[in-house]
Amino acid sequence: MNYQDICPHDSCTGCMACLSSCAHTAIVLTEDSLGFAYPKIDTSKCVGCGLCEAVCPANHPVSRLFPQKCYALAGPEGLLRDTASGGAATVLSRHVTGRGGVVYGCSGEDIRDVRHIRIQSVEEISRLQGSKYVQSKTEGIFREVRKDLSDGRKVLFIGTPCQIGGLRNYLRRDWDNLITVDLVCHGVPSQRLLNENIDNHKKRYPRLVEDSVAFRLKKDFDSPRARISYGFYFRPAPGEDLKSIRWYDDPFMLGFLGAATMRTSCYECPYAYNVRASDLTLSDFWGLGRDAGFKSGRGVSSVLVNTSRGAGFWQEVLSALPAGIGVRERKIQESITGNGQLMCPTRRYPSVDLFRSLYPQEGLKKAIFKSLRRKRLKARLLRYIKSLKKLL
Ligand SMILES: Cc1cc2nc3c(=O)[nH]c(=O)nc-3n(C[C@H](O)[C@H](O)[C@H](O)COP(=O)(O)OP(=O)(O)OC[C@H]3O[C@@H](n4cnc5c(N)ncnc54)[C@H](O)[C@@H]3O)c2cc1C
Known part of the structure; x- marks a missing residue:
């Protein structure tokens, strides 16, 4: 087999625009040693139209804009319990599906096969709902x-x-x-690494409920000590x-x-800059001042509003906002400085x-614990000091 790169290998984000654009099924998916998918041209099937190279954002970057406005949003209790952050993605999705539109977003229903799906109700x-900290598959979805x-x-479209x-x-x-909404993104691990982690936990918990796996949790939700906590969460058995x-x-x-x-x-x-490629950008509002009045x-x-289409849509959402959802306009810089x-x-x-x-050679667990040994030790030490302080 003779396979050719579509863009410089290390720049490929795996967005799958090339795969979706090819009418000749001449794009094949290969996997690197970590399990990330890389589309390549199968030269035996390629007709040389050049479309896959033309639609690739690594070859032809999309335009990006500095945000026009910034808002803090938090849903009422019921919404906050179910969502990753303040529930903005859910609020926007409700607005669109409630008016006959369709929403594309990432589903982790099968946690071993996290992918974008289409919903319309x-x-x-x-x-x-919820953040899946893994690269979501988009094969076929752009069509x-x-x-x-x-x-x-x-x-x-949220992604x-x-x-x-x-x-x-x-x-x-x-x-x-079309309204595009992107998440501020720290980067994505591969599905293979996640599956290996689940398999490792299953050695100890063979009845582990896979659809209960989560990566962040709102702990002590009903108390003033409520906080977003990162970890690997799962039900050991039904x-x-x-x-x-x-x-x-957790590796x-x-x-x-x-x-x-x-x-x-x-x-x-x-894309990891203050200029954005989407109509709206969502993230955790880490830098939010106390004067905003949110818990x-x-x-x-x-919510960063980046384009005039995004601004029009956002105003539509605000004018029909259901009761109990708090929204305040904030300074754009407040969001930027709080988010790496x-x-x-x-x-x-x-x-x-x-x-x-x-x-x-060593697999996920050994390789991670060896390569991030110091980070892990530091985190454990900090935890120990914190627990000692609580005793004093
Ligand atoms: C891999 C990843 C890294 C992130 N890094 C940061 C960060 O560094 N800083 C920060 O402030 N926020 C980050 N976020 C975003 C944050 O965790 C929340 O997902 C976001 O603020 C939306 O919260 P919400 O309450 O509005 O979402 P909800 O209403 O709970 O809805 C979740 C939305 O996120 C989308 N989504 C979930 N997982 C994925 C995925 N794997 N790929 C594409 N879309 C997905 C879903 O389509 C859904 O629309 C990251 C998210 C992901 C998935």
Whole structure:
């Protein structure tokens, strides 16, 4: 087989615009040693039309804009319990599906096969809620988006910034009925690493309920000490309470938060800046001042409005906002300074290369605990000091 790169290998984000654009099934997916998918041209099938190279955002970057406005948003209690942050993605999805539109977003219903899906009713939104810290598959989804747009449906597409870049280039023109929403993104690990982590936990908990797996939790939700906590959460067996493994004791979460397991392109991500490729950008509002009056421990979303289409849509959402959802306009800089990936991509520390050299022989657990040994020790020490302080 003779396979050719579509863009420089290390710049490929895996957005799949090229795969979706090829009418000759001449794009094949190969996997690197960490399990990330890389599309390549199968030269035996290629007719040389050049479309795959033309739609690739690594070859032809999409335009990006500095935000016009910034808002803090937090849903009422019921919404905050179910959502990753302040629930902004759910609020936007409800607005669109409630008016006959369709929403595309990432579903983790099968946690071993996290992928983008299409929904068209308010009842289905729960399928998209929560952050899945893994690269979501988009194979075939851009074609469905184009079909909906051509049929005149209102479409809301939510994804990582590179997925928005891929979709925009794939579509090759602006559509008035499309709203794109990107998440501020720290980078993505691969599905293979996540599956290996689940398999490792299953050695100890063979009845582990896979659809209970989560990566962040709103702890002590009903108390003033409510906080978003990162870890690996799962039900060890049906009907049992959720088990939480602290982030630094779980190889997958340590690799994610220690930024050792990202796709290569994430370390040079062209989207991890304050200029954005989507109509709206959502993130956790980490830098939010107390004067905003939100209880940040249960999650507050930052909503950046980047384009005039985004501004029109956002005003529509605000004018029909259901009771109980708090929204305040804030300074744009407040959101940017609180969020590393609105300023620069995740740094490629030496631990990345160490992990990559160890992983093929040693597997996820050993390779991560060896390459992030110091980070883990530091986190454990801090935890110990904290618990001592509580005793005093
Ligand atoms: C890999 C990843 C890294 C992130 N890094 C940061 C960060 O560094 N800083 C920060 O402030 N926020 C980050 N976020 C965003 C944050 O965790 C929340 O997902 C976001 O604020 C939306 O919260 P919400 O309450 O509005 O979402 P909800 O209403 O709970 O809905 C979740 C939305 O997120 C989308 N989504 C979930 N997982 C994925 C995925 N893997 N790929 C694409 N879309 C997905 C779903 O389609 C859904 O629309 C990251 C998210 C992901 C998935």
